[in-house]
Amino acid sequence: MDLQRLKYFVEVARQKHFSRAADVCRVSQPSLSQQIKKLEDELGGRVFERNREKVTLTPLGQDFLRHAQAILAEVQSAEEFVQGVQEDHARTIRIGAIPTIAPYLLPELLAAVQTRVPSARFELLESYSETLTEALMTGRIEFALLSPPTAVDAECDHLVLVRDELLLTLPEGHPLAAAPDLTADRLADERMILLENSHCLAAQAGAFCRELGLEEHLEIRSSQIDTLLGLVESGFGLTFTPAIATKAHRHRRVVHRSLGDPPCSREIRLVWLKRKFLTRSQHSVIEAARHLADGS
Incomplete structure (x- = not known):
């Protein structure tokens, strides 16, 4: 099976648009469409449903x-093995983190890595869990700071950094x-x-609220922890704050209390693909x- 054809397929799936995928792949749209058609012929079925607004994966495509x-990812890992053998200590380390973890743990982790490898360079991706797990699967990053469950837990090794109340x-x-x-x-x-639903922390806090019988009172949602704390400070309601974030927001006139027995907490992990070669x-x-x- 042609690797370039696979790259075109994955990019169309990511962009959900043939023209944008062709631009990213630096190929004409007719050429890309032709390669996708050849892939579909190999598979014996359509991998995309096409309409004017966007492209979606068929069940076969999914x-x-x-x-x-x-x-x-395996091909990239093999390429990186060769590169890693040649220039290991000059390699860039690519790591991602979700927004409710990145500001509080990522600087400390990178500083600890820099102490061990002074020549290390970093590429950072701060985004939601879905984007980071896709980036892991496609080789765009080697590591991610995540809170389970995620769609790639079975395919990854992990190290638990902290249980965050x-x-x-x-x-x-x-x-x-x-x-x-x-x-x-x-x-x-x-x-x-609470945070908006795109944050996994919102799902975790929302589940805890439902356990406590508070589901009907989730009236305001925000995308930033500091915004939530500002609203709490101004009397608009109460929220749940991850313990790792409290030190960074000490300027807020709020009080943090443990609630529940056992208390609600999330697990924060460093995650990487099992099959990934690591330098x-x-x-x-x-x-x-x-x-x-x-x-x-």
Whole structure:
């Protein structure tokens, strides 16, 4: 099976548009379409449904996409093995993190890697879990800081960095801020505000709210933790803040309280593909992460 044809297929699946995919691949659209047609002939069925607005994968295309991504990632890994042997310590380390982790753990991790490999250079990708897992599968990044579950858990190795508690966050002066026996039933009339649904932290906090019977009070959603804390500070409602973020937002006039027994928490992992060849420089990321985990 032709590798270039696989690259065209994966790019069309990513762009959901033939013209944009052709631009990225630096090929004419008719040539790209011809290669996709040859791929469909090989597979014995259509991989894309085409309409004026966008291109979507057929069931066959969805099944084949995982295989195509895996093949291309293996090829890139082999190429990187050769490159890594030749110039290991000059290699760029590519790492991604979701927005609710990146500002709080990524600088410390990169500093620890830099200590081990002073010549290391970094390419960083901060985005949502879906984008990062795709980037791992396609070889755009070697590592990601994620919170499970994700779509690639079975295909990845991981190292747990920390179990991050979600803390109930109230404005200073709130009647419940200093309550000695804070329980879920005392929050029944409170308005809860969470991150927008594209954040996995929103799903985790939302599930915790439902456990506490607070689902009906999710009235406001935001895309930034600091925005949520500003709204809490101004009396618009209560939220849940990951413990790793509290130090960075000490300027906010809010109070953080543990809630639940056991408390709600998320697992933060450093993740990499099992089949991925890692150079000595890239292994330093795992070593640095293990050191941070042992010290946490």
